[in-house]
Amino acid sequence: MTTTTSSTPVTTRPSVASLATDLLRQGWTGLRALLVLTVVLGVVYPVVVWAVGQLAFGDRADGQLVQQDGTVVGSALIGQPFDAETAPGLFHSRPSAGGYDPLATAPSNLGPSDPDLVRSIEQRRADVARTNGVAPSAVPPDAVTASGSGVDPYVSPAYAALQVERVAEASDLTVGEVRTLVAEHTHGRSLGFLGDPKVDVLQLNLAVLAAGR
Amino acid sequence: MGATAAGLLTILALVGVLALVYRPLGDYMAGVLTSTRHSKVETLGYRVIGVDPEGRQSARGYALSVVGFSVVSLVVLFAILVGQSVLPFSRGLPGMPWDMALNTAVSFVTNTNWQSYAGESTLGWTAQMAGLAVQNFVSAAVGIAVAIALVRAFTRRRNDDLGNFWVDLVRINLRILLPLALVSALVLVGLGAVQSFAPDRVVDTVLGGQQTLTFGPVASQEAIKELGTNGGGFFNANSAHPFENPTALSNLIEIFLLLLIPVCLTRTFGTMIGSRKHGYAVLGAMTFLWGAMLTVALVSEVGGHGDSARAAGAAMEGKETQLGTWASTLFAISTTGTSTGAVNSAHDSFTPVGGGAAMLNMMFGEVSPGGVGAGLYGFLIVAVLAVFVAGLMVGRTPEFLGKKIGTTEMTYVALYTLASPALVLIGVGVAIAMPSSADAMGNVGGHGFSEVVYAYTSAANNNGSAFGGITVTSTFFQLTLAAAMLLGRFVPILLVLRLAGSLARQGTVPTTAGTLPTHTVQFAALTVGVIALVAGLTFFPTLSLGPIAEALS
Numbered sequence: 001m002t003t004t005t006s007s008t009p010v011t012t013r014p015s016v017a018s019l020a021t022d023l024l025r026q027g028w029t030g031l032r033a034l035l036v037l038t039v040v041l042g043v044v045y046p047v048v049v050w051a052v053g054q055l056a057f058g059d060r061a062d063g064q065l066v067q068q069d070g071t072v073v074g075s076a077l078i079g080q081p082f083d084a085e086t087a088p089g090l091f092h093s094r095p096s097a098g099g100y101d102p103l104a105t106a107p108s109n110l111g112p113s114d115p116d117l118v119r120s121i122e123q124r125r126a127d128v129a130r131t132n133g134v135a136p137s138a139v140p141p142d143a144v145t146a147s148g149s150g151v152d153p154y155v156s157p158a159y160a161a162l163q164v165e166r167v168a169e170a171s172d173l174t175v176g177e178v179r180t181l182v183a184e185h186t187h188g189r190s191l192g193f194l195g196d197p198k199v200d201v202l203q204l205n206l207a208v209l210a211a212g213r
Numbered sequence: 214m215g216a217t218a219a220g221l222l223t224i225l226a227l228v229g230v231l232a233l234v235y236r237p238l239g240d241y242m243a244g245v246l247t248s249t250r251h252s253k254v255e256t257l258g259y260r261v262i263g264v265d266p267e268g269r270q271s272a273r274g275y276a277l278s279v280v281g282f283s284v285v286s287l288v289v290l291f292a293i294l295v296g297q298s299v300l301p302f303s304r305g306l307p308g309m310p311w312d313m314a315l316n317t318a319v320s321f322v323t324n325t326n327w328q329s330y331a332g333e334s335t336l337g338w339t340a341q342m343a344g345l346a347v348q349n350f351v352s353a354a355v356g357i358a359v360a361i362a363l364v365r366a367f368t369r370r371r372n373d374d375l376g377n378f379w380v381d382l383v384r385i386n387l388r389i390l391l392p393l394a395l396v397s398a399l400v401l402v403g404l405g406a407v408q409s410f411a412p413d414r415v416v417d418t419v420l421g422g423q424q425t426l427t428f429g430p431v432a433s434q435e436a437i438k439e440l441g442t443n444g445g446g447f448f449n450a451n452s453a454h455p456f457e458n459p460t461a462l463s464n465l466i467e468i469f470l471l472l473l474i475p476v477c478l479t480r481t482f483g484t485m486i487g488s489r490k491h492g493y494a495v496l497g498a499m500t501f502l503w504g505a506m507l508t509v510a511l512v513s514e515v516g517g518h519g520d521s522a523r524a525a526g527a528a529m530e531g532k533e534t535q536l537g538t539w540a541s542t543l544f545a546i547s548t549t550g551t552s553t554g555a556v557n558s559a560h561d562s563f564t565p566v567g568g569g570a571a572m573l574n575m576m577f578g579e580v581s582p583g584g585v586g587a588g589l590y591g592f593l594i595v596a597v598l599a600v601f602v603a604g605l606m607v608g609r610t611p612e613f614l615g616k617k618i619g620t621t622e623m624t625y626v627a628l629y630t631l632a633s634p635a636l637v638l639i640g641v642g643v644a645i646a647m648p649s650s651a652d653a654m655g656n657v658g659g660h661g662f663s664e665v666v667y668a669y670t671s672a673a674n675n676n677g678s679a680f681g682g683i684t685v686t687s688t689f690f691q692l693t694l695a696a697a698m699l700l701g702r703f704v705p706i707l708l709v710l711r712l713a714g715s716l717a718r719q720g721t722v723p724t725t726a727g728t729l730p731t732h733t734v735q736f737a738a739l740t741v742g743v744i745a746l747v748a749g750l751t752f753f754p755t756l757s758l759g760p761i762a763e764a765l766s
Contacts, residue, residue, distance in 0.1 A: 022277050030282035041386065041437075046433035057402055057403050063428055072414075074426075077455035101425075103333055109656075110655070112562060118521050141525045148531045153455060196536065198535045
């Protein structure tokens with residue numbers, strides 16, 4: 001054990017050689033400590049969290065996979081790229097800087113005064129307004145901005161509401177029926193006060209597809 | 214409920230829960246760090262690593278242990294990252310290139326967690342769990358240990374026994390971090406954070422496209438990433454990623470976790486020095502800085518200032534729908550004030566004043582309330598500086614907690630105060646002079662400059678968050694940022710330990726009528742003033758070229 005006793009404080013400046021020896025000895029102790037701690041913190045701890053998590057919460061720990069007709073089509077927590085081109089008859093997701101690719105989760109990282117960002121926001125506003133037949137001023141912020149994760153599974157209730165008539169028109173459902181589906185997939189703030197209200201786009205679209213048959 | 218009421222209630226809930234656990238956790242930590250008893254498991258552990266738990270260390274011995282342990286950590290982590298292809302559970306991924314591995318190893322050993330890689334496409338589970346998450350624990354423990362060594366120094370009289378680093382390391386990990394991480398990881402799993410060893414899964418999406426979903430030990434890493442004020446995301450999107458931070462409730466819990474230990478350590482400090490009022494004064498000053506930065510950032514973010522926010526109707530670029538501006542800003546100020554660097558939104562896309570507040574929060578030297586341990590010793594250094602300034606005003610020899618602040622002590626304090634600002638300014642200066650840096654910036658004009666300033670500020674203060682638009686994968690950035698992180702961590706730590714040694718060797722001076730009281734509101738305000746003055750004088754010119762210019766344009 002390389003410790004100095006409290007009664008003999010270091011008064012002389014130790015030589016470089018003794019510094020190197022001490023450091024090597026501490027490094028050797030450090031290596032042994034690191035290996036022991038790696039077993040406890042790097043193997044046992046995550047495996048225990050996994051085992052208890054699986055027992056206590058089941059598939060909640062598995063990424064909440066979503067099925068359509070018995071086949072897994074995604075995760076409830078990971079959004080998918082529904083937009084005017086690919087899904088004219090369904091609810092659209094927010095813009096994404098990474099194209100909803102879970103292997104490249106990222107925001108746009110464009111600065112608040114970036115002229116390109118301002119231009120694309122204006123362009124998106126015009127596009128969303130035209131696609132849904134509403135006034136540009138009615139388009140909410142989340143419809144024209146990319147998320148932080150690039151895989152945001154939600155849109156605001158305002159953006160969902162604005163799309164109801166278009167979705168109803170494209171399916172065999174009435175506006176009232178689509179509105180009911182939206183309401184079923186709308187979640188208020190967590191515990192009533194945390195975060196913002198949200199609509200789950202993937203599961204809402206699956207419900208629209210199922211009801212439209 | 215309106216957004217404003219909900220947002221204010223969120224902040225109130227956060228502060229309320231922290232207040233509830235402040236005493237029990239703070240006193241529990243003080244007990245752990247002063248107890249003379251060793252559990253059976255710990256005794257066995259000391260035998261395995263070859264340490265006498267009753268051995269005592271002077272400042273020199275303690276510093277040697279910190280450095281020895283950190284160097285070994287660096288080498289082992291580098292080896293794991295470079296060689297992950299031969300390790301099990303690596304998802305078939307190759308090793309990191311050497312410069313990225315070096316940067317990452319330095320980043321995690323220094324408690325910075327700056328990330329120049331994307332976890333989902335770069336790292337397997339062994340590297341994440343046995344490499345990075347282990348450093349999330351132990352680098353946090355090193356920070357706490359050094360802070361406690363300094364606190365002990367104030368309680369010693371002509372006795373330079375600062376404790377035993379190995380005992381502190383083991384106890385902080387096993388008795389403080391591990392139980393807290395275990396409980397919070399399970400809570401996060403319950404809320405939907407992923408903890409699964411399922412292989413990567415390619416799914417055919419609703420519209421016939423494909424998505425590759427990747428899983429892993431996310432929740433276990435998330436818990437310690439916040440709790441140890443580390444901040445390194447399992448995924449590239451960090452806490453914006455729904456697998457890491459599934460709901461607005463998990464978001465509040467993560468903010469709580471990253472503030473938990475830095476806040477409660479002020480109680481530990483007060484308890485250990487036998488004057489809880491001093492703990493409250495430190496906490497008060499830290500909270501004031503946090504609250505001030507939060508207010509400034511909220512006004513700008515919620516108010517939607519800046520061109521893009523005005524065009525969109527709200528500052529939602531780079532923010533998650535379910536979190537919104539309030540919860541994103543609360544996270545941003547808490548993560549930059551604690552040297553955590555986890556992000557639940559893109560700081561790069563924050564409004565000019567919001568992003569500037571996040572940057573300034575780091576420039577304060579990470580004391581609002583700072584990283585685990587690092588926040589406490591950083592604040593105590595400024596407190597000594599404040600005592601010195603006050604001493605100059607009244608012409609008395611400065612004293613702090615019964616210790617004389619002489620030339621030796623002030624030398625360490627001055628060097629500490631200069632260390633990270635020097636690293637930031639030199640780093641930014643060199644980077645801006647490099648012609649290649651213009652290509653690395655993800656933004657044009659003043660904001661591109663802000664990205665570079667943010668990068669070196671984050672590295673030198675061991676924060677780890679980024680204005681993420683900047684491309685930092687060039688060898689130049691990998692190495693200079695690694696140097697900033699390494700020096701920004703260990704130069705201050707060595708100075709703190711030398712200061713501790715010098716204080717411990719002193720006797721104590723009695724408190725007299727002439728002693729400057731250091732547990733008062735007045736002194737806390739003076740300390741805040743010193744922090745603001747140092748940061749202002751050092752960084753005002755730099756900030757003027759970046760966020761201030763942007764906000765005014």
